[in-house]
Amino acid sequence: MLADNLRHDSISQAVTRTFDGQHPCSLCKAIAAGKKSEKKSESTPHDKTLEFPLTSDTLALTWPARFELPAPVPFAAKSFSTTPPTPPPRTTIA
DSSP states (O other): OHHHHHTTSOHHHHHHHHHSSSSOOHHHHHHHHHHHHHHHHHTSOOOOOOOOOOOOSOOOOOOOSOOOOOOOOOOOTHHHHSOOSSOOOOOOOO
């Protein structure tokens, strides 16, 4: 819309004409028509009710027949103290 208005008007006039709401483009008109149709469909009464299945009032908790904690993973601190197999590359600034 702004690009179309810039073809015929100055920058300030094109911006004013684009955003003043008095000169809607075809896209703005289509959006307004869509909003009108949404409002009409929303005004119809909804006869739907929420239905929940009947549940018992008792709560039963069960536990597993066998419960074991996983074995701890051995921590090897020496792996952090080893040096890399090759030294890092060095750059020279001349």
